[in-house]
Amino acid sequence: MTRRLLVIGGSDAGISAALRARELDPSAQVTVVVADAYANFSICGIPYHVSGDVPRWQSLAHRTAADLEAAGLTVRPSTRATAIDVPGRCVAVTGPDGGTELLPYDELVVGTGARPALPAITGLADLGPADGVHLLHTIDDTHALVAGLQERRVRSALVVGAGYIGVEMAEALVARGIATTVAQRPAEVLTTVDPGLGALVRAEMAAHGVEVLTGTGVTGLTRTADGRIAATAGGGGLDRSFDLVLVASGVRPDVDLLVDAGARTGAGGAVVVDETMATGLPHVRAAGDCVVTHHRLLGTTYLPLGTTAHKQGRVAGANAVGGDARFAGSVGTQVVKVFGLVAARTGLLAHEAVAAGFRPVTTETLVDDHKAYYPGARPITIRITADAGTGRLLGAQLVGRLGSEVAKRADVYATALFHGMTVEGMADLDLTYTPPLGSPWDAVQMAAQAWTREHRPAPTTRSTPADPAARPRRTP
Amino acid sequence: MTRRLLVIGGSDAGISAALRARELDPSAQVTVVVADAYANFSICGIPYHVSGDVPRWQSLAHRTAADLEAAGLTVRPSTRATAIDVPGRCVAVTGPDGGTELLPYDELVVGTGARPALPAITGLADLGPADGVHLLHTIDDTHALVAGLQERRVRSALVVGAGYIGVEMAEALVARGIATTVAQRPAEVLTTVDPGLGALVRAEMAAHGVEVLTGTGVTGLTRTADGRIAATAGGGGLDRSFDLVLVASGVRPDVDLLVDAGARTGAGGAVVVDETMATGLPHVRAAGDCVVTHHRLLGTTYLPLGTTAHKQGRVAGANAVGGDARFAGSVGTQVVKVFGLVAARTGLLAHEAVAAGFRPVTTETLVDDHKAYYPGARPITIRITADAGTGRLLGAQLVGRLGSEVAKRADVYATALFHGMTVEGMADLDLTYTPPLGSPWDAVQMAAQAWTREHRPAPTTRSTPADPAARPRRTP
Numbered sequence: 001m002t003r004r005l006l007v008i009g010g011s012d013a014g015i016s017a018a019l020r021a022r023e024l025d026p027s028a029q030v031t032v033v034v035a036d037a038y039a040n041f042s043i044c045g046i047p048y049h050v051s052g053d054v055p056r057w058q059s060l061a062h063r064t065a066a067d068l069e070a071a072g073l074t075v076r077p078s079t080r081a082t083a084i085d086v087p088g089r090c091v092a093v094t095g096p097d098g099g100t101e102l103l104p105y106d107e108l109v110v111g112t113g114a115r116p117a118l119p120a121i122t123g124l125a126d127l128g129p130a131d132g133v134h135l136l137h138t139i140d141d142t143h144a145l146v147a148g149l150q151e152r153r154v155r156s157a158l159v160v161g162a163g164y165i166g167v168e169m170a171e172a173l174v175a176r177g178i179a180t181t182v183a184q185r186p187a188e189v190l191t192t193v194d195p196g197l198g199a200l201v202r203a204e205m206a207a208h209g210v211e212v213l214t215g216t217g218v219t220g221l222t223r224t225a226d227g228r229i230a231a232t233a234g235g236g237g238l239d240r241s242f243d244l245v246l247v248a249s250g251v252r253p254d255v256d257l258l259v260d261a262g263a264r265t266g267a268g269g270a271v272v273v274d275e276t277m278a279t280g281l282p283h284v285r286a287a288g289d290c291v292v293t294h295h296r297l298l299g300t301t302y303l304p305l306g307t308t309a310h311k312q313g314r315v316a317g318a319n320a321v322g323g324d325a326r327f328a329g330s331v332g333t334q335v336v337k338v339f340g341l342v343a344a345r346t347g348l349l350a351h352e353a354v355a356a357g358f359r360p361v362t363t364e365t366l367v368d369d370h371k372a373y374y375p376g377a378r379p380i381t382i383r384i385t386a387d388a389g390t391g392r393l394l395g396a397q398l399v400g401r402l403g404s405e406v407a408k409r410a411d412v413y414a415t416a417l418f419h420g421m422t423v424e425g426m427a428d429l430d431l432t433y434t435p436p437l438g439s440p441w442d443a444v445q446m447a448a449q450a451w452t453r454e455h456r457p458a459p460t461t462r463s464t465p466a467d468p469a470a471r472p473r474r475t476p
Numbered sequence: 477m478t479r480r481l482l483v484i485g486g487s488d489a490g491i492s493a494a495l496r497a498r499e500l501d502p503s504a505q506v507t508v509v510v511a512d513a514y515a516n517f518s519i520c521g522i523p524y525h526v527s528g529d530v531p532r533w534q535s536l537a538h539r540t541a542a543d544l545e546a547a548g549l550t551v552r553p554s555t556r557a558t559a560i561d562v563p564g565r566c567v568a569v570t571g572p573d574g575g576t577e578l579l580p581y582d583e584l585v586v587g588t589g590a591r592p593a594l595p596a597i598t599g600l601a602d603l604g605p606a607d608g609v610h611l612l613h614t615i616d617d618t619h620a621l622v623a624g625l626q627e628r629r630v631r632s633a634l635v636v637g638a639g640y641i642g643v644e645m646a647e648a649l650v651a652r653g654i655a656t657t658v659a660q661r662p663a664e665v666l667t668t669v670d671p672g673l674g675a676l677v678r679a680e681m682a683a684h685g686v687e688v689l690t691g692t693g694v695t696g697l698t699r700t701a702d703g704r705i706a707a708t709a710g711g712g713g714l715d716r717s718f719d720l721v722l723v724a725s726g727v728r729p730d731v732d733l734l735v736d737a738g739a740r741t742g743a744g745g746a747v748v749v750d751e752t753m754a755t756g757l758p759h760v761r762a763a764g765d766c767v768v769t770h771h772r773l774l775g776t777t778y779l780p781l782g783t784t785a786h787k788q789g790r791v792a793g794a795n796a797v798g799g800d801a802r803f804a805g806s807v808g809t810q811v812v813k814v815f816g817l818v819a820a821r822t823g824l825l826a827h828e829a830v831a832a833g834f835r836p837v838t839t840e841t842l843v844d845d846h847k848a849y850y851p852g853a854r855p856i857t858i859r860i861t862a863d864a865g866t867g868r869l870l871g872a873q874l875v876g877r878l879g880s881e882v883a884k885r886a887d888v889y890a891t892a893l894f895h896g897m898t899v900e901g902m903a904d905l906d907l908t909y910t911p912p913l914g915s916p917w918d919a920v921q922m923a924a925q926a927w928t929r930e931h932r933p934a935p936t937t938r939s940t941p942a943d944p945a946a947r948p949r950r951t952p
Contacts, residue, residue: 306916437818
């Protein structure tokens with residue numbers, strides 16, 4: 001029996017589902033409806049097109065339309081799903097010409113993703129790209145931003161928000177020679193890591209000319225008489241005008257379609273799914289930024305990430321063609337490059353671990369990326385969080401220079417977390433060593449050993465540093 | 477009760493044992509007898525001193541004498557252990573002045589390490605540093621080599637052997653402006669990886685001016701009338717003279733002391749120990765290059781590596797002061813930098829896996845280190861070996877450019893191997909992603925997925941490439 005699989009959404013989750021379904025069942029008829037004209041684009045790559053690193057926006061496609069067609073997918077671009085008829089197993093769509101249509105399915109996968117969260121800023125709702133005020137979530141948003149940068153003579157820009165997109169876009173704007181200010185309400189940039197590590201990122205931004213205003217929640221935007229945008233902040237920390245404003249304040253799950261069809265929402269307002277990506281609505285699965293995230297340490301949470309969307313989509317696609325796949329769960333692994341720094345984390349921060357019922361304690365260590373005697377050794381700041389009772393590794397945060405294998409070191413921790421390792425057990429891992437690239441105990445192990453020395457003192461001991469290359473850091 | 481711990485050997489295993497014992501029991505009296513004057517030096521760093529990257533040989537010390545003293549160790553340099561009296565619990569030593577002494581102990585840890593294997597080369601036994609023929613295992617050897625390079629006008633050098641030390645030393649000699657030839661019997665360099673990957677390393681060496689002669693076992697060395705060294709090879713592939721010859725043909729365990737005391741030898745002629753590093757002789761533990769290696773996939777083997785010596789030493793030291801530590805086992809993780817390339821492996825090659833009773837099949841994939849659209853993406857060649865029946869990951873080999881996080885990617889595989897993961901399970905790992913540093917499925921996962929597509933086709937499928945960035949490689 002030929003299955004008709006309908007996929008709503010052409011980003012990571014939807015395309016992953018569609019490809020996986022075809023891979024497992026080449027007889028499946030797989031149709032993907034895509035709201036815009038850009039199926040399977042790398043949203044994470046947008047800052048690098050704006051910066052000029054990726055000159056052609058077309059390069060941001062993970063796969064071309066021809067690739068998708070060759071994989072057996074029928075892609076319907078510029079087609080917006082407006083309603084799901086669950087009992088009737090069909091989806092109402094509006095096509096590029098405005099005409100409506102009902103698309104029948106045997107199985108449905110919904111990957112509607114997320115949309116930008118709009119912070120409470122007076123005036124924001126009335127301003128748009130024509131005024132020099134931008135959001136950035138889609139390729140159309142990107143075109144509008146790049147056009148705005150080209151058409152106006154943008155010499156100054158304000159980025160509202162200092163999460164991943166905010167700091168990446170600050171770098172992109174600086175690369176274009178624009179005087180760039182980043183303003184955000186929290187006291188430190190990148191709240192995905194502890195403030196001490198965020199401070200390292202902020203210093204790197206400042207060193208590259210970004211004006212970083214923390215504790216500065218933008219409260220109002222107004223168009224000035226000369227066509228610029230005046231920004232005000234609570235507490236008065238900002239009262240200036242800019243040629244361009246980019247609001248990058250995170251995302252909210254785009255759940256209307258599924259909620260209207262009867263789906264439940266949970267963590268973060270996202271649609272509840274189980275580990276098979278089932279929504280509870282018959283024959284309807286969902287994946288990606290529109291659904292909750294199963295987390296191996298937290299249970300169910302909301303943590304929208306491209307990596308997770310790929311995995312969830314793959315699971316949904318497999319199950320849509322009769323598979324028995326389960327999403328194994330996130331451990332919250334994330335990384336960002338900020339100028340010459342790399343900041344990565346996996347697992348939990350201490351306050352998240354407390355909320356999940358653990359007793360976290362954290363040790364911060366400075367460890368060289370390779371033997372200090374070999375030229376070019378550079379310190380990586382590593383924070384290890386683990387449970388005081390069981391010694392179970394709960395999280396790791398790393399900040400180091402680009403080129404010192406920070407990201408894949410985070411992945412070693414991520415793999416350890418996946419397997420529920422203790423911090424002490426990290427010493428058992430058999431990791432690579434050559435003086436230009438590591439140490440006999442790799443940096444990831446030295447940081448773990450520092451945690452153990454601080455929090456699990458041996459019964460009779462005063463602790464002796466195991467390696468002088470691991471230096472306890474005086475936390476600022 | 478104060479324990480007297482005696483450690484024989486001042487390299488990785490011995491010092492690790494001594495430090496760990498003091499860390500766990502600061503009341504322990506710990507004495508380390510060191511045959512030469514160089515306790516706790518990084519043998520792996522020698523090539524980088526010879527190359528000039530590390531100008532001062534003293535920098536190769538992991539810790540200084542003052543560090544070791546501060547950690548509470550009594551180090552006796554230039555003191556050679558000549559016999560162990562097991563029932564009497566004492567060790568006969570010869571000190572720097574030639575005098576002999578009996579050192580009593582409560583617990584003994586032996587870390588005598590390894591010494592260079594001498595290949596069957598006619599004339600080798602009669603030649604030495606004064607003739608321009610060198611071995612390279614100790615700091616004294618290093619001094620002799622560096623002195624030889626400085627005093628003679630060395631313009632050409634022959635390196636016998638193309639294992640890790642051979643290829644690293646070839647690079648070091650080239651860095652000194654010396655015309656360098658590497659000759660070895662096997663058909664490809666670096667037999668620790670499959671020949672197809674060894675060929676990439678050989679090409680990199682050739683591109684940097686090293687003459688690489690494979691299938692060329694050196695059979696004779698003779699001093700010529702003008703003070704050079706003539707080398708001949710079986711099959712006639714070599715009949716030339718060189719200013720300097722370095723023999724780098726691997727190592728053999730240095731077991732005489734333990735064998736004379738009654739210890740048994742096993743794999744590779746190394747002393748048999750259990751996972752607690754006990755030798756079977758009462759109160760005598762041993763660790764490092766002189767003992768067998770417990771391997772999580774192979775059982776007991778001989779695989780002398782600095783990383784393993786550190787771990788085994790740490791276990792021996794803990795147990796010597798009443799601990800209950802066990803060596804968790806190697807997975808054979810190794811890495812080498814060769815000019816601008818990094819070659820890493822973990823786990824087993826196919827032929828090793830066959831010998832261990834697995835049914836290995838291997839897939840080679842070329843995968844970019846990060847998204848191709850971001851500048852600087854470079855392919856990593858990854859070979860995944862796994863069991864055809866169970867899908868269990870058995871090994872991974874990676875060759876890529878320096879700077880593309882090859883070493884720590886190998887460590888992700890190493891951590892997966894440690895936990896007995898299947899290749900398919902690698903897709904569940906939550907790894908870092910940002911376009912400048914990775915992909916939504918990291919290279920390690922794309923290579924794993926390529927293995928699965930080749931060897932575990934889904935029941936109904938022709939396989940569809942999951943990501944165009946993963947390109948099956950035509951093996952040369």
